[in-house]
Amino acid sequence: MSTVSPDELTTERLAGLEPGPVLGRELDPEVGDGTLVSDPAVRPPLVLGRRDFRSITETICSWTENAPGRWWTLAFLTSSTVAGVGTLMILYLIVTGVGVWGLNNPVGWGWAIVNFVWWVGIGHAGTLISAILCIFKQKWRTSINRFAEAMTIFAVICAGMFPGIHVGRIWFAWFLFPIPNSNAIWPNFRSPLLWDVFAVGTYFTVSLLFWYMGMIPDLATLRDRAVRRLRAATGGGRFELAIGKVRALAYGLLSLGWRFSSRHWQNYEKAYILLAGIATPLVLSVHSVVSFDFATAIIPGWHTTIFPPYFVAGAIFSGFAMVLTLLVPARELYPGMKDFVTMRTLENMCKIITVTGSMVGFAYITEFFIAWYSASSYEQQAFIIRAMGPYWWAYGTMFLCNVISPQVFWLKWARTTPWFIFIVSIVVNIGMWFERFVIVTTLSSDFLPGSWGYYSPTFVDVLTFVGSLGIFMTLFLLFMRFLPMLAISEVKNVIPQADPHGPTDHAADERQGD
Amino acid sequence: MATAAATAGAGRAWGVLAQFDSPAEVYHAAEKVRDAGYRKWDVYAPIPIHGIDEAMGLRPSKMGWIVGTCAALGASGGFLLQWWTSAVAYPMIVHGKPYGAWEPFTPITFELGVLIAGFGAVFGMLAVNGLPRWHHPLFSKERFLRASDDGFFIAVDARDPKFDESATARLLQEAGASAVETVEDE
Numbered sequence: 001m002s003t004v005s006p007d008e009l010t011t012e013r014l015a016g017l018e019p020g021p022v023l024g025r026e027l028d029p030e031v032g033d034g035t036l037v038s039d040p041a042v043r044p045p046l047v048l049g050r051r052d053f054r055s056i057t058e059t060i061c062s063w064t065e066n067a068p069g070r071w072w073t074l075a076f077l078t079s080s081t082v083a084g085v086g087t088l089m090i091l092y093l094i095v096t097g098v099g100v101w102g103l104n105n106p107v108g109w110g111w112a113i114v115n116f117v118w119w120v121g122i123g124h125a126g127t128l129i130s131a132i133l134c135i136f137k138q139k140w141r142t143s144i145n146r147f148a149e150a151m152t153i154f155a156v157i158c159a160g161m162f163p164g165i166h167v168g169r170i171w172f173a174w175f176l177f178p179i180p181n182s183n184a185i186w187p188n189f190r191s192p193l194l195w196d197v198f199a200v201g202t203y204f205t206v207s208l209l210f211w212y213m214g215m216i217p218d219l220a221t222l223r224d225r226a227v228r229r230l231r232a233a234t235g236g237g238r239f240e241l242a243i244g245k246v247r248a249l250a251y252g253l254l255s256l257g258w259r260f261s262s263r264h265w266q267n268y269e270k271a272y273i274l275l276a277g278i279a280t281p282l283v284l285s286v287h288s289v290v291s292f293d294f295a296t297a298i299i300p301g302w303h304t305t306i307f308p309p310y311f312v313a314g315a316i317f318s319g320f321a322m323v324l325t326l327l328v329p330a331r332e333l334y335p336g337m338k339d340f341v342t343m344r345t346l347e348n349m350c351k352i353i354t355v356t357g358s359m360v361g362f363a364y365i366t367e368f369f370i371a372w373y374s375a376s377s378y379e380q381q382a383f384i385i386r387a388m389g390p391y392w393w394a395y396g397t398m399f400l401c402n403v404i405s406p407q408v409f410w411l412k413w414a415r416t417t418p419w420f421i422f423i424v425s426i427v428v429n430i431g432m433w434f435e436r437f438v439i440v441t442t443l444s445s446d447f448l449p450g451s452w453g454y455y456s457p458t459f460v461d462v463l464t465f466v467g468s469l470g471i472f473m474t475l476f477l478l479f480m481r482f483l484p485m486l487a488i489s490e491v492k493n494v495i496p497q498a499d500p501h502g503p504t505d506h507a508a509d510e511r512q513g514d
Numbered sequence: 515m516a517t518a519a520a521t522a523g524a525g526r527a528w529g530v531l532a533q534f535d536s537p538a539e540v541y542h543a544a545e546k547v548r549d550a551g552y553r554k555w556d557v558y559a560p561i562p563i564h565g566i567d568e569a570m571g572l573r574p575s576k577m578g579w580i581v582g583t584c585a586a587l588g589a590s591g592g593f594l595l596q597w598w599t600s601a602v603a604y605p606m607i608v609h610g611k612p613y614g615a616w617e618p619f620t621p622i623t624f625e626l627g628v629l630i631a632g633f634g635a636v637f638g639m640l641a642v643n644g645l646p647r648w649h650h651p652l653f654s655k656e657r658f659l660r661a662s663d664d665g666f667f668i669a670v671d672a673r674d675p676k677f678d679e680s681a682t683a684r685l686l687q688e689a690g691a692s693a694v695e696t697v698e699d700e
Binding site: 260262274488 | 645
């Protein structure tokens with residue numbers, strides 16, 4: 001045995017020629033929660049704490065059934081206040097005009113478009129986790145997909161807001177849609193801005209459908225528990241009884257009479273995988289179309305074919321960072337959540353951040369190379385100004401946050417230490433915001449030096465952006481309070497007890513089958 | 515059904531409900547019910563049990579056809595919408611390209627195909643399953659509510675041609691049920 005290299009041993013184990021190490025013995029309790037095994041032949045458990053069906057239901061439902069901790073009330077009050085300020089800013093904008101923003105000539109797109117692109121990008125991680133990882137049968141995704149999909153929907157709501165209010169005369173926003181009207185005017189379908197309306201609109205709708213369909217069985221679980229609690233209720237005040245009735249009615253309506261029939265599950269699973277299949281090209285198309293807003297313009301620095309893949313990589317990069325920003329604190333705040341969201345899940349997500357961060361970094365460097373290689377002096381000038389012009393500080397921040405910071409995850413310590421992951425995830429979010437900012441402010445210096453300008457935001461710009469963060473957090477806190485935060489039925493399906501051939505004799509069954 | 519209940523003393527039987535303790539038990543019991551030739555029956559479980567469709571002898575789901583048709587309708591409808599508005603209803607020269615050039619229509623054609631396919635997947639799934647519905651006789655059984663938690667059930671409908679209250683109950687008992695009871699129609 002001593003002559004066999006570790007690689008050969010692994011190959012033989014995977015081929016079934018060599019028995020793998022025994023699960024319990026190999027898991028090192030000293031490292032994290034015991035799921036950080038580096039031997040690829042060992043499959044660490046997806047759910048910890050020896051949980052069965054009952055305890056999974058109990059734990060996940062208890063998060064919505066019991067009163068939340070004080071932190072929730074505090075966070076909700078803060079974020080809804082911030083959201084209120086943002087809403088006031090939007091009202092001020094609507095009654096006054098887009099002049100309240102720092103927009104000027106030549107910079108006709110400011111923070112609003114930066115925020116739009118940033119928020120849409122953040123949404124992409126949810127679909128990647130729920131659709132693409134589903135198709136690749138990455139079972140570790142089951143514990144975070146509901147969470148990430150909710151993040152997608154709320155991020156796309158924040159994103160859609162910005163172009164909506166940017167049109168200025170918002171009462172004409174219906175011009176975006178092909179609606180027959182008395183002027184007999186139709187929208188221009190050759191414009192990428194209109195493609196954007198359809199891409200983001202479809203993305204929001206399909207994400208919402210996917211999220212809701214995935215939630216139907218879990219809502220039915222909450223319904224049954226609410227009904228049972230109502231039937232068992234003997235004491236309790238009139239107020240509690242009323243709340244209980246409202247809960248049972250609300251979850252009853254939302255779960256559409258789902259009764260866990262296997263004939264239904266069959267169609268449900270098929271519909272689920274088909275939705276995953278159509279959401280996969282959809283998510284890749286959405287940020288590609290967003291990048292067309294820039295790439296089809298003839299502005300130097302925008303007119304590049306690298307934009308679609310580079311935008312998509314950046315979107316996944318920032319989205320995973322946002323999921324981690326929300327997930328790391330949630331893991332600490334909700335009792336029992338660490339059993340589902342294991343250290344290995346966090347580690348995997350960090351690895352994806354490093355991969356996509358490196359792709360983004362590669363794209364930044366390629367852009368520079370192509371600018372030089374194009375021999376177009378306007379293109380070259382645009383990039384020199386981008387890195388060394390008036391916005392050098394934004395470019396530097398972007399490069400540091402997006403290219404350098406995710407490389408720390410090459411260290412095992414960095415990607416297995418939650419508080420550190422949390423900090424890096426925020427750094428990445430800041431970096432990605434600056435990336436969008438750097439791209440949009442390319443407008444400040446185009447072909448004619450005589451018309452160059454400088455853009456700075458007003459307080460309305462700043463408070464609208466902060467307000468959008470408040471809206472996002474408010475919606476997310478409501479989601480955590482009232483809806484099943486983890487996909488109960490999907491998590492149940494990855495524990496060993498879910499296997500109809502038993503946790504141990506599965507291999508024997510298969511051998512007999514041959 | 516007050517009169518029926520009064521004459522029979524109890525409600526007319528909707529069917530028989532049997533409870534099992536694990537996915538493996540309900541899986542093997544389903545094979546026995548399938549082999550006994552029943553048609554109107556179902557397995558209820560908190561998870562989609564892997565391979566239960568074969569154990570129940572179900573035919574493949576029709577969802578693929580529904581979603582595929584919706585995708586084709588959405589994409590072709592989207593293309594026609596764009597072509598008609600740009601080339602017929604409101605022809606306008608943009609970039610000096612022909613009015614009906616198909617290339618710029620690609621993104622929206624794709625998006626609308628995906629959008630309608632998404633509607634088809636969710637609403638088609640609900641329609642095929644006969645959902646939403648307000649109530650079901652099974653919900654009147656307290657134990658059945660555990661199907662959303664950790665209970666595994668087989669229910670045989672009384673309308674099944676092979677249904678016989680005592681014989682069906684015996685079959686389920688022999689298949690390893692931990693509890694069998696009759697469900698009344700409402």
